[in-house]
Amino acid sequence: MLDAAHLRAELRSSVAGWLGRASGALPVAILVTIVGVLASAALALSSLADERFDPALGRFGLWPLAAGTAATTLVAIGLAAPVALVAAVWVSELAPVAWRRPLASLFEGLGAIPAVVYGVWGRFSVVPFVRDHVEPALTSTPRGHGFGIASAACVLAAMSLPLIASHAAAVLRGVPEPLRMTAFSLGATRWRVVSDVVLPAARSRLFGAVALGVGRAVGESIAVAMVIGGRTATPTGFFDATSTLAAVLVDGYVDATHPEHVGALAVVALVLAAIGGGASAVARRFLSNAPRPA
Amino acid sequence: MSSETKLGRRRVSLGWLPHVVGVGALFVVLAPALSLVATLLQRVRLDSAVLRALGEAVVGSLILVSLGLSLAVPLGIAAGVHVATHPRTRLAKLASVAIDILSGVPSIVVGVVAYALVVLPTGRFSVPAGAVALALVAFPEVARSTTDLVASVPTPVVDTALSLGVSSWRVTTFLLLRARGAALVASLAAVACRSLGEVAPLLFTTASGAAFDGSLGAPMSSLAVEAFLSVHTPDGGARAATLSLFLVAATMTIALLVRRRAPRSA
Numbered sequence: 261m262l263d264a265a266h267l268r269a270e271l272r273s274s275v276a277g278w279l280g281r282a283s284g285a286l287p288v289a290i291l292v293t294i295v296g297v298l299a300s301a302a303l304a305l306s307s308l309a310d311e312r313f314d315p316a317l318g319r320f321g322l323w324p325l326a327a328g329t330a331a332t333t334l335v336a337i338g339l340a341a342p343v344a345l346v347a348a349v350w351v352s353e354l355a356p357v358a359w360r361r362p363l364a365s366l367f368e369g370l371g372a373i374p375a376v377v378y379g380v381w382g383r384f385s386v387v388p389f390v391r392d393h394v395e396p397a398l399t400s401t402p403r404g405h406g407f408g409i410a411s412a413a414c415v416l417a418a419m420s421l422p423l424i425a426s427h428a429a430a431v432l433r434g435v436p437e438p439l440r441m442t443a444f445s446l447g448a449t450r451w452r453v454v455s456d457v458v459l460p461a462a463r464s465r466l467f468g469a470v471a472l473g474v475g476r477a478v479g480e481s482i483a484v485a486m487v488i489g490g491r492t493a494t495p496t497g498f499f500d501a502t503s504t505l506a507a508v509l510v511d512g513y514v515d516a517t518h519p520e521h522v523g524a525l526a527v528v529a530l531v532l533a534a535i536g537g538g539a540s541a542v543a544r545r546f547l548s549n550a551p552r553p554a
Numbered sequence: 555m556s557s558e559t560k561l562g563r564r565r566v567s568l569g570w571l572p573h574v575v576g577v578g579a580l581f582v583v584l585a586p587a588l589s590l591v592a593t594l595l596q597r598v599r600l601d602s603a604v605l606r607a608l609g610e611a612v613v614g615s616l617i618l619v620s621l622g623l624s625l626a627v628p629l630g631i632a633a634g635v636h637v638a639t640h641p642r643t644r645l646a647k648l649a650s651v652a653i654d655i656l657s658g659v660p661s662i663v664v665g666v667v668a669y670a671l672v673v674l675p676t677g678r679f680s681v682p683a684g685a686v687a688l689a690l691v692a693f694p695e696v697a698r699s700t701t702d703l704v705a706s707v708p709t710p711v712v713d714t715a716l717s718l719g720v721s722s723w724r725v726t727t728f729l730l731l732r733a734r735g736a737a738l739v740a741s742l743a744a745v746a747c748r749s750l751g752e753v754a755p756l757l758f759t760t761a762s763g764a765a766f767d768g769s770l771g772a773p774m775s776s777l778a779v780e781a782f783l784s785v786h787t788p789d790g791g792a793r794a795a796t797l798s799l800f801l802v803a804a805t806m807t808i809a810l811l812v813r814r815r816a817p818r819s820a
Contacts, residue, residue: 269721276723283632284645287652287697290690294659294667301670347583350576363580365810370587372744372809374751376778377798381590383785384597384795418586425583451572479660482753482782509662510757529663540658541651 294533298526305523313492313503313524315512320524322531324494328504331409331495332484333477336416341470344421348428353454364429370422379486382415387487390414395499407489408501415483420473427469431547435461468546475539479532481506505532591802597795604796607780611797614776617681618760619749622688627742630693634700635726641705650701657694662754664690669758681770684760691755692745699741703734740812747808751801753778777801 305320312319351363391406435458443457459466481504489501490511503511505528516522633649640646668687673679707730715725731738756779763773781797784790 272723273721276721279632280636280640281645283629284636284640284643284649286629286633287649287656287694288645290693291652291656293671294656294663294690297667297670298663343579343582346575347579350572350580354572354576367583369806369809370584372747372751372805373587373590374748374753374778374801374805376751376753376782377590377594377801380781380785380794380798381586381593384791385589385593418590421583421586451569454572475658479658479662481660481662482757486782486785506660506662509666510754525666529666533659533663536658536660536663537655538658541654543658544654 295530298530298533301526302523302530304519305527311494313508315516315518315521315524318518318520320520322505322524322528324492325503325505325508325528326531327495328409328412328488328502329478329506331498332412332416332488332504333474335409335413336420336477337470337474339413340417340420341424341473344424344473345428345466345470347421348425348432349454349459351425352429352432353458354450364426364433367422367426367429371426373422375419375480375483376486378415378419379483381418382411382483382487386411386414386418390499399497399499403499403501405489405501407487408499409488409495410499412484412488412504412507415487416477416480419480419483420477423476424469424473427472427547428466431462431465431469432458434465464546468543471539471543471546475536475543478539479506479536481510485510591799594795594799594802597791598799599792599796601792604793607775607784607793608796608800610775611777611780612800614760614774615750615778617774618684618688618756618776619746621681621685622692622749623742623746625685625689626692626696626745629689630696631700631731631738633693634697635704635730637697638701638704639722639726639730653694653697653701657698660754661691661752665755665758668755673759678771679759679761679763679773681760681772681774684756684774684776687755687759688749688752691752692749695745695748696742699745700738703737703741704730707733743808743812747805747812751778751805753782757782 311321311323313321313324348367351367352360355363387406389406390408390411391402391404394410395402395404395406439457439461440453443453448456484504485507488503488507490503490507491501492503492508493500495502509525509528509532512521512525516525633653637646637650637653665687668683668690672683672686676683711733712725712729715729716722720729756776760776760779761773762775762779762783777797778801781794781801784794784797
């Protein structure tokens, strides 16, 4: 029977259905817009296979920038990930029980410190330290300014430590308690429970935590731009001032007027979006596919 | 336990090793933050010029974050609810992947896109451009935490409500969102906290400049951008340190306050 109330309910549910579908389509639309805007700007570009990135000369090779990104990210994550994982294991499995929650909160609090603050710290303290102590100790011909890959990697590592540690601690907290109980009841020591039960159960999700750190390090623009020196020559040494894919956007985007320059930066942005988005999607997949707390 | 002799004793004697390694690693994780706070405290200066800059930047940041979130929150919640309540449709799966990808897109890329979309056509830096950029950064985070929250409401509760004839709209607003209301507010606060510290989306959109003077169509000073730009000026060290210290205090306070309520978005 089609009375007014029924009709109204019908109308309401169909409006709600359309709104629902529109809201489901929105993330896809935003993603397509981002890619579309960048891709249309990137079309102006003729070649990227240059070994230099020098807008003044009209050369837009991405290799120096990719090298800078790869070097800073690898060093930073190589330093930060093992330490952060060990700290997370200690905090969530071995530390005195009363310390665990406060320490995990502290990791999260530190992870919330904005990148720009790490950049300011890097500028005021890491760069002078690298210039005065690290570089003279490790090289015979110091460059004397402290800006470069080494400083950027230190700042990125400092940022990644609490980030990876807090995600890893959360992952370990998510390992179901009955697994630990069973192992303990079989006579395993605390250490054997961690190494033979908890870590294997959490392995893929811990990998996800590290992948999040990698994604963040690759995409970090502001903090890196503040300490890496902003030169766009191919780096030849660990203390060379250079730039990264993300940092070059900070320095150059608004000044870019030549269509090829804009195009090159748009390609850089596309590459960054692909790496960051890919790392995030992979991390999400790894973080969600293992035992969850019951 | 005398039969355990050699093996047992060795195990006990090495028992301290994981603790030493663990505490060492913990120290390495915390050391940069300690150095960071010490460095900033050393350089903070609270004279009238710095305080005025701080005040202007705080007002600007509040305006930008509230505008950005007023765009991102309703849209993000709607998208998140759709993904969580239609787990099997193709659209929802696509949206879920898109949200995951978007939340990994570096914020500098979002800044570049907002510059191309809003600043280039209008021909000037403006507050709305910055708000759009911030909203684009916050949207996937809001959507993702909404999805996680809604998905954490037990299925039987939802099924019971639906079987009693409650409309799906009511189920969404009254059951799903309100049941997790406190946690939702907490994760929105966390998103606001992250927006407060963003430089990259604002650098090319709202840029920097004078205090907010009532017009939205002009560049405006904001906390993180001002801290970033001050470092590059010869006498801006104290300003940069003060703004940074304020950011650290604000973000860590919010993060620690909301932590109890917020679920892990991971």
